[in-house]
Each structure stands twice: as structure tokens, then as C-alpha cells.
Amino acid sequence: MxxxxxxxxxxxxxLTVMTLGGALGVVVSRNLFHSALFLVLSFAGVVxxxxxxxxxxxxxxQLLIYIGAIAILILFAVMLTRxxxxxxxxxxxxxxxxxxxxxxxxxxxxxxxLWQVDWPVASEQVxxxxxxxxxxxxxxxxxxxxxxxxxxxxxxxxLLFVALIGAVILARETES
Amino acid sequence: MDTIVLWLTNxxxxxxxxxxxxxxxxxxxxxxxxxxxxxxxxxxxYMERKVIARIQDRVGPNRAGPLGVLQGLADAVKMLxxxxxxxxxxxxxxxxxxxxxxxxxxxxxxxVLPFAPGVVGADLNVGVLYIVAVGGIxxxxxxxxxxxxxxxxxxxxxxxxxxxxxxxEIPVIIALLMVVLxxxxxxxxxxxxxxxVPFLFTLPLAFFIFFVATIAExxxxxxxxxxxxxxxxxxxHVEYSGMKxxxxxxxxxxxxxVGAGLVTTLFLGGWxxxxxxxxxxxxxxxxMLLGFVYFLIKTVFVIFLMIWVRGTLPRFRIDHLLxxxxxFLVPVGLFGLMAVALILKLPFLSSSGLQxxxxxxxxxxxxxxxxxxVSMAARRSRSVALRGVAGADR
Numbered sequence: 001m002x003x004x005x006x007x008x009x010x011x012x013x014x015l016t017v018m019t020l021g022g023a024l025g026v027v028v029s030r031n032l033f034h035s036a037l038f039l040v041l042s043f044a045g046v047v048x049x050x051x052x053x054x055x056x057x058x059x060x061x062q063l064l065i066y067i068g069a070i071a072i073l074i075l076f077a078v079m080l081t082r083x084x085x086x087x088x089x090x091x092x093x094x095x096x097x098x099x100x101x102x103x104x105x106x107x108x109x110x111x112x113x114l115w116q117v118d119w120p121v122a123s124e125q126v127x128x129x130x131x132x133x134x135x136x137x138x139x140x141x142x143x144x145x146x147x148x149x150x151x152x153x154x155x156x157x158x159l160l161f162v163a164l165i166g167a168v169i170l171a172r173e174t175e176s
Numbered sequence: 177m178d179t180i181v182l183w184l185t186n187x188x189x190x191x192x193x194x195x196x197x198x199x200x201x202x203x204x205x206x207x208x209x210x211x212x213x214x215x216x217x218x219x220x221x222y223m224e225r226k227v228i229a230r231i232q233d234r235v236g237p238n239r240a241g242p243l244g245v246l247q248g249l250a251d252a253v254k255m256l257x258x259x260x261x262x263x264x265x266x267x268x269x270x271x272x273x274x275x276x277x278x279x280x281x282x283x284x285x286x287x288v289l290p291f292a293p294g295v296v297g298a299d300l301n302v303g304v305l306y307i308v309a310v311g312g313i314x315x316x317x318x319x320x321x322x323x324x325x326x327x328x329x330x331x332x333x334x335x336x337x338x339x340x341x342x343x344x345e346i347p348v349i350i351a352l353l354m355v356v357l358x359x360x361x362x363x364x365x366x367x368x369x370x371x372x373v374p375f376l377f378t379l380p381l382a383f384f385i386f387f388v389a390t391i392a393e394x395x396x397x398x399x400x401x402x403x404x405x406x407x408x409x410x411x412x413h414v415e416y417s418g419m420k421x422x423x424x425x426x427x428x429x430x431x432x433x434v435g436a437g438l439v440t441t442l443f444l445g446g447w448x449x450x451x452x453x454x455x456x457x458x459x460x461x462x463x464m465l466l467g468f469v470y471f472l473i474k475t476v477f478v479i480f481l482m483i484w485v486r487g488t489l490p491r492f493r494i495d496h497l498l499x500x501x502x503x504f505l506v507p508v509g510l511f512g513l514m515a516v517a518l519i520l521k522l523p524f525l526s527s528s529g530l531q532x533x534x535x536x537x538x539x540x541x542x543x544x545x546x547x548x549x550v551s552m553a554a555r556r557s558r559s560v561a562l563r564g565v566a567g568a569d570r
Contacts, residue, residue: 031267033267033270033323033324034267034269034270037270037320040316056300056301056302057301057302057305060300060302060305060306060309061305061309063306063309063310063312064305064308064309064312067309067312067313067316068308068309068311068312068313068315068345069312069342071312071316072312072315072316072319072338072342075316075319075323076319076335076338079319079323079331
């Protein structure tokens with residue numbers, strides 16, 4: 001096997017351990033702050049996946065938005081909760097059996113979907129149509145966002161704007 | 177890097193080209209990770225202390241070595257020999273990881289900085305966006321440090337630092353957007369190539385916003401409310417001592433150098449200079465050295481500007497700081513961005529010389545109008561306050 005392919009497989013394995021280990025750590029960890037940090041590790045693993053798939057722009061956007069903004073928001077929210085460091089809190093509540101059954105069923109459904117669907121694995125197949133060129137160079141992405149998909153783009157901007165105004169209103173000091 | 181790879185394969189004929197490329201990249205990464213922190217911190221702490229001393233009419237370090245040159249070394253030895261204390265209830269893994277992640281977040285930016293023609297770690301297509309993205313990692317390190325120190329004031333200071341850093345990321349992005357619009361690409365190499373006239377002269381508004389917001393992002397004076405000793409008891413790194421504190425210190429000075437390097441690359445033309453490109457070729461080793469020298473001169477000048485600002489201005493209060501970011505820099509930046517986009521699309525300004533003049537006029541107009549509006553508002557509020565106090569106004 002050529003050297004690059006061996007390196008590719010090794011890097012993929014490391015990233016898998018990072019992503020899945022991080023996800024496992026989120027659920028298993030007793031300390032809520034540690035869970036949030038494991039989530040950041042999981043996001044970082046996904047950044048690596050995007051780079052492996054030659055989607056540089058998406059990798060950087062994932063880093064910027066998930067790790068630079070959403071993870072920080074989650075960390076803030078976690079830091080402001082009570083009972084954060086209480087190691088004697090049990091990790092499950094009374095509904096653990098039903099939740100476990102639901103998780104098992106979801107797992108079975110996802111496994112069947114992953115097995116049976118004929119996923120295109122070669123990059124030429126993925127990039128065949130212009131709508132699939134999300135991972136292409138930034139300029140193509142810009143053309144698509146402001147050309148073919150301009151309406152969802154504008155709707156998303158309006159949504160973010162409404163959220164921003166809502167946050168400002170909620171956080172504003174009420175004038176007596 | 178091709179020049180260096182070529183030179184290496186000529187030097188050692190048995191080395192094949194991919195191996196030579198790998199060796200060159202590894203050595204570059206090693207230099208950036210192990211040599212650059214030490215050199216940058218030692219050189220620029222010395223420069224900062226000397227310049228601030230001269231601004232304050234004193235001499236500065238002059239005991240350690242001739243003219244105090246070994247002062248950085250003395251500081252390093254001091255920090256290495258300090259006792260490494262960990263608070264009893266501190267969250268150990270997070271506490272130990274935080275300084276490392278702070279430095280990692282800064283070294284990652286060095287990877288896209290073009291130090292010389294062809295010498296860049298990875299000339300990413302999305303280089304500019306990458307810089308902004310990696311800034312978020314430093315923010316996370318501050319949160320980790322503040323929380324794991326098991327100290328109320330540490331956590332409060334960490335909240336404030338994160339508020340300041342994320343508030344000033346937006347003016348940085350807007351200034352970068354102006355540069356990217358004019359240069360036509362997010363790649364650092366192409367931004368340098370587009371600067372036949374440095375963007376300082378065509379986009380002064382973007383330069384001002386980026387410069388101020390970079391100083392705020394690094395957390396230097398006058399924006400250093402969060403870590404100054406007389407303020408919130410040294411802030412989020414109060415519980416760190418010895419080498420871990422040294423890491424935060426190193427991270428701050430490396431961020432200073434890389435911030436100045438970014439200002440140089442984006443606004444002063446990077447490694448471009450008088451003889452490079454026409455008399456001395458870009459691809460030769462001498463051309464690389466000359467480019468590196470130009471880059472260093474410009475970066476040191478920008479660092480001198482930042483130290484000058486530090487020695488001159490008093491500290492901002494936290495609410496003034498956030499107001500300045502959100503209520504001044506962001507609107508002015510957005511107006512500037514719209515003005516730049518408008519000028520770039522005007523049909524009668526399509527030749528590059530006229531376009532640059534048009535951009536300069538638009539930028540200066542936005543600066544003048546916004547400063548006039550701010551001064552009118554200040555005068556109005558000051559006369560209201562004076563009327564309230566003394567029953568008279570000017």
C-alpha cells in the first residue's frame with residue numbers, strides 16, 4: 001500500500017478514537033465541566049474528518065462555530081449551574097430502563113440504515129452535481145449560497161437576527 | 177518551501193524529494209514550536225521593558241548583561257525555579273491542560289503566517305478564516321484556567337476575558353472581510369500579492385479597526401483590565417505559579433508577535449519590499465532572506481506601535497471596553513465594509529489606481545463621519561451633565 005494511504009488510515013483511526021472517545025466521555029463523565037470539555041474533543045475530531053475529506057472550508061467553519069462559539073456557550077451555561085462538582089449525584093434518574101430501550105432501538109435503526117443504503121464512497125461521485133459541491137473551494141460555495149440556495153440563506157440570517165435581538169432583550173436590565 | 181527543498185536535495189543527493197519535503201516541513205514545525213516561543217518572548221519582553229522605560233523617562237533593565245540584554249534569560253530562570261503550587265480543590269487535569277492549550281492556540285496561527293516569499297507552513301485557501309477560528313481555542317483555555325483554579329475571582333475574571341475576546345472577534349472579522357473583498361481571496365499569499373499599494377493606504381479604516389481589536393484580543397493594555405495586578409488580583413492566572421504561569425506569559429507575547437505579523441501581512445505588504453521581485457528574485461535563497469528581513473522590520477515596527485499605545489493610554493473599564501467594541505467598532509466597521517463593497521462594484525472606478533483612490537476616500541469619509549457623530553453625541557451628553565451640575569453649559 002502506498003505510504004499516503006497508510007498515513008490516511010492511521011489518521012482516520014486516531015480521529016475516530018478522538019471523536020468517539022470524546023462522545024463517550026460526555027456521557028460517562030461524572031463532572032459536568034469535564035463532559036463539556038469532552039464534547040469539545042469530539043468536535044475537534046470532526047474537524048479532522050472534514051480535513052481528511054478535503055473539505056477545508058467546512059473544517060475551518062466547524063472549528064470557528066462549534067468550538068469557538070457553541071462550545072464556549074455550553075461551557076458558560078455549565079459553569080453557571082449548581083451541583084456541578086457533586087460526585088455523589090447518581091448519573092441516572094428513575095427512567096433509565098425506558099431511556100435505555102429507546103437508545104437501543106435508535107441504535108438498531110441507525111445500524112440497519114448504515115448497512116443497507118448504497119453510500120457513494122468515491123469523491124467523484126459526491127462532487128458530481130453542483131449542489132453537492134459543499135466541500136469544494138470557497139468560491140463555489142459562495143456562488144451556491146447566493147445563487148441556488150439564496151432563500152434558505154436569507155431565512156437563516158433572519159433567524160439568527162431574531163435570536164440576537166431576543167438575547168439582547170432578555171439580558172437587558174429592565175428600566176423601572 | 178520549494179526553494180529550501182531544492183537546496184536540501186542538492187546538498188544531500190541521496191534524499192528523494194518527498195522525504196526532503198517532509199524533513200523541511202518537520203524542521204519548520206519544530207522551529208515554530210520550540211525555538212520561536214523562546215526567541216520571541218526573550219526578545220520582545222526586553223524590547224517592551226526598554227521602550228516603556230524610555231516613555232516613562234527611565235532606563236529600563238540594564239543589570240543583566242550589557243545593556244540588560246540577558247534580562248529575558250533572567251526572567252526565564254526565575255520562572256523555572258519557582259515552586260509549582262496547585263490549589264487543593266483545583267480540578268487537576270483541566271488545571272494542568274489550560275496553559276498548554278493557551279499556547280497551542282497561538283502556535284497554530286504561526287502555521288499560516290508567511291514569513292518570506294514561499295516560506296509559509298500551510299498556505300491555506302481559507303487562511304484568513306482559519307486565523308479567526310483558531311482564536312477560539314485561546315478563549316477556551318482561559319475558561320478552563322479560570323474555572324479549574326477553584327477561586328471566585330479567577331472565574332469572574334475568566335468570564336470577563338471571554339466576554340472581551342468574543343466581543344472583539346467581530347471587529348477583527350469585519351476588518352478582515354474588507355481586506356478579503358479588496359484582495360479577492362482568503363489566501364495569505366494572494367493577499368500579499370495584491371498589495372502593490374499596501375492596504376494601509378487604501379483601507380486605513382480596516383487597519384485601525386484590526387489594530388485596535390488585535391490589541392484587545394491579546395489582552396494588552398489599555399485592554400488589560402482582566403489580568404493587571406492592581407485590578408482583579410491578576411485575574412484568571414492568579415493561582416498559577418512557576419512554569420505554568422510562564423506558559424500564559426509566553427502565550428501572550430507570542431500572540432503579540434503573531435498579531436503584529438498579521439497586521440504586517442494584511443496591511444503593510446508582508447515580506448514585500450523595495451528590491452524584492454525585480455532585482456532580487458523571489459525564488460532564490462537570498463530573496464527569501466531579504467523578504468524575511470523586510471517582514472521582521474515591519475513587524476517590529478508594529479510591535480513598537482503596540483508598546484507605544486500601552487505606555488501612553490490608561491486602562492479601560494470593562495463596560496467602556498465592551499461599549500467601545502460593540503457600539504463603535506462594529507457599526508463603523510459595517511459601514512466601512514458596505515462602503516468598500518460599493519466602491520469595488522462601481523463601474524467607473526474599475527481601473528486599479530482609481531479604485532485604490534476611491535477606497536481611500538471612502539475609508540477616510542467613514543472615519544471622519546463616525547468620529548464627528550461620536551463627538552457631537554459626547555458634546556451633547558456633556559452639556560446635559562454640566563447643566564445638571566452647575567446650571568450652566570458651554
